[in-house]
Structure formats: structure tokens, C-alpha cells
Amino acid sequence: MHIVFLALLFVFKFALTFKGVLEDKKSKGVEMTEEKRCKGYRDAIVLLWCMAAAVIIMSLIGGISFTDIGFRPISLNQNIWFTSITLALSGLLLVFSLYRIVAPLLNEKYREQMKKDMAGGASDIIPRTKKERRLFSLMSFSAGICEEIVYRGFAAFLLQAIFPDIPIFLIVLIPCVLFGIGHIVQGLQGVIATGVLGALWMCLFLVTGSLVLPMVLHILFDFSSTFLLPEERG
Numbered sequence: 001m002h003i004v005f006l007a008l009l010f011v012f013k014f015a016l017t018f019k020g021v022l023e024d025k026k027s028k029g030v031e032m033t034e035e036k037r038c039k040g041y042r043d044a045i046v047l048l049w050c051m052a053a054a055v056i057i058m059s060l061i062g063g064i065s066f067t068d069i070g071f072r073p074i075s076l077n078q079n080i081w082f083t084s085i086t087l088a089l090s091g092l093l094l095v096f097s098l099y100r101i102v103a104p105l106l107n108e109k110y111r112e113q114m115k116k117d118m119a120g121g122a123s124d125i126i127p128r129t130k131k132e133r134r135l136f137s138l139m140s141f142s143a144g145i146c147e148e149i150v151y152r153g154f155a156a157f158l159l160q161a162i163f164p165d166i167p168i169f170l171i172v173l174i175p176c177v178l179f180g181i182g183h184i185v186q187g188l189q190g191v192i193a194t195g196v197l198g199a200l201w202m203c204l205f206l207v208t209g210s211l212v213l214p215m216v217l218h219i220l221f222d223f224s225s226t227f228l229l230p231e232e233r234g
Contacts, residue, residue, distance in 0.1 A: 001061075001062045002062065002158050002161045002162050003158075003162050005058050005062060005154075005158055006155075006158045006159070006162060008058075009150070009154070009155065009158070009178075010178065012051075012054075013178050013181070013182055014181075016047075016182065017181055017182050017184055020182070020184070020185050021184060021185060024185040032124045034128075034129050034131065034132060037124070037125070037127070037128075037132055038131060038132055038135050040125070041127075041132070041135035041136055041138070041139045042135060044139050044142070044143075045135075045138055045139050045142045048139075048142040048143055048145075048146040048147065049142060049146060051146055051147075051150050052145065052146040052149050052150065055069070055149055055150055055154045058154075059154070064157065068157050069149060069153035069154050069157050069211075070148075070149070070152065070153030070156075070157075070205060070209075070210055070211035071153075071210075071211060072209060072210050073210060074208045074209065074210045074212060074213065075208065075209045075210070076207060076208065076209075077207070077209050078206060078207045082168075082203070082206075082207065083207050086200070086203040086204055086206075086207045087204075087207065089200055089203075090200065090204050090213070090217060093197075093200065093217060093221060094217060094220065096221075096224075097217070097220040097221045097223075097224040098220070098224075100224035100225070100228065101220075101223065101224045101226070101227065104227040104228050104229075105227055108230070111227070111228065111229060111230045112230060114228045114229060115229050115230060126225055126228055126229050127225075127226060127229070128229050128230070128231065128232040129231065129232050129233065130231065133226050133227070133231075136225070136226055137223060137226055139222075140219055140222035140223040140225075140226070141219055141223075143218065143219075143222050144215050144216070144218035144219030144220075144222060145215055145219070147179070147218065148201065148205070148211050148214045148215045148218055149211065151175045151178065151179045151198060151202075152175065152198075152201055152202050152205045152211060152214055153205065153211050155174070155175040155178070156171055156175065156202065156205065156206070159171050159174060159175075168206065171202065171206065172199050172202045172203055172206070173199070175198060175202055176195045176196070176198035176199040176202060177195060179194060179195060179198035180192065180194045180195025180196075180198060182194070197218075197221065201214040201217065201218055202214075204217065
């Protein structure tokens with residue numbers, strides 16, 4: 001049963017990636033309005049929670065408990081070097097995320113510079129109006145919760161259940177590749193960046209034995225893009 005669940009996870013991810021590529025091609029050259037951006041946020045929120053719901057349903061069918069997929073207290077259970085490096089990198093990401101939240105709010109020049117630096121491309125998903133920011137914040141929360149359940153907790157459990165002797169680097173590598181590929185519409189840089197982030201969050205999950213800190217860090221990182229650009233009227 002576990003191997004079926006893992007196969008479904010791979011099939012779903014690649015199907016979702018293919019759909020995203022097709023939609024990205026259709027949107028090329030089309031002006032991104034508030035209505036379209038908000039629709040994208042709403043669709044993403046629904047999809048994220050559907051993914052999490054699917055994992056919960058599969059867990060119930062397969063006799064997998066919430067504890068198995070990471071809903072448990074924090075408990076450091078890896079060697080000192082792995083733990084130290086993971087916590088240090090996580091701390092740096094936390095500081096970076098908080099800086100990206102505070103700096104735009106306090107410095108208008110920072111927002112204007114970001115607007116120049118992020119002209120076009122991936123900046124299309126960054127919110128600009130109050131309505132967009134509210135939905136983007138909800139999407140950030142949803143991604144932090146749902147993606148950690150799917151790509152860290154559930155994926156790690158399945159890999160360890162199917163391959164009891166699997167090396168820890170493969171537990172980190174396989175889901176992070178899967179996670180990174182899902183952002184292929186952001187180009188190679190987006191795939192690598194999200195893959196690296198996914199690897200760090202998986203390491204943090206393995207180090208703490210809990211989804212709590214990966215979820216918090218994931219939410220903060222995604223939310224840190226909320227105020228990057230100057231506010232526009234809807």
C-alpha cells in the first residue's frame with residue numbers, strides 16, 4: 001500500500017507540473033491584473049488543502065497515524081554535526097525572512113528598488129494591492145502547512161517505510177527534487193532555489209522529528225514576499 005501511495009505522489013506531482021507549464025505558456029504576453037492574480041492565489045489555496053486532505057485520506061486508508069507523518073513534539077534525534085548545521089542554516093533563513101518582512105515596511109526606497117529588480121517574470125506572483133496581499137498571506141499559510149505535510153512528513157514516512165535502510169541523504173534528496181520540479185515555471189533558478197529550501201526543511205524535520213519548525217519557517221519565508229513591492233490601488 002505504501003508504494004502505491006508514493007507512486008501516486010509522484011504521478012500527481014508530475015501531472016501538476018505539466019499542467020502548470022501549459023498554463024504558463026498560455027499566459028505569456030497576457031497582462032496580469034488584480035483579478036487574475038487573486039484567482040491564481042485562490043486556486044493555489046484550494047489545491048494545497050486538497051493535497052493535504054488527500055494525504056490524510058490515504059493515511060487513514062493505510063493505517064498511518066498523524067504521529068507517523070510528523071505531528072509530534074520536537075525532539076532532537078540526529079548527530080551533533082547534522083543538527084548543528086541544520087539549525088544554523090535554519091536560523092539564517094529565519095533572519096532573512098524577518099528582514100524581508102520588516103525592510104519593505106520601513107523603507108519605501110527598498111520597495112522601489114525591488115520593483116526595478118523584479119520587473120516581469122516571477123514577480124507576477126508577488127502581491128501589490130491590499131486584496132492581493134490578504135490572499136497571498138492566506139496562500140503562504142496554506143503552503144507552509146500543506147506542503148510540509150505532503151513533501152516532508154508524508155514523503156519521508158513512505159520512503160522509510162518502503163526502504164527501511166535508505167540513506168538519509170536520499171530521504172532529503174528525493175522529495176526536494178520533487179518539490180523543486182513543481183516550480184519549473186520559475187525557470188532553472190526557481191527549481192534550484194525551491195529544491196534547496198525543500199532540502200533544508202526536510203533536514204529540519206529529520207533533526208527535530210516534528211513538522212512544527214519546518215511549517216513555521218516555510219510560512220515565514222513565503223509570507224516575506226508579501227510587502228516587497230509598493231502598494232497599488234486595485
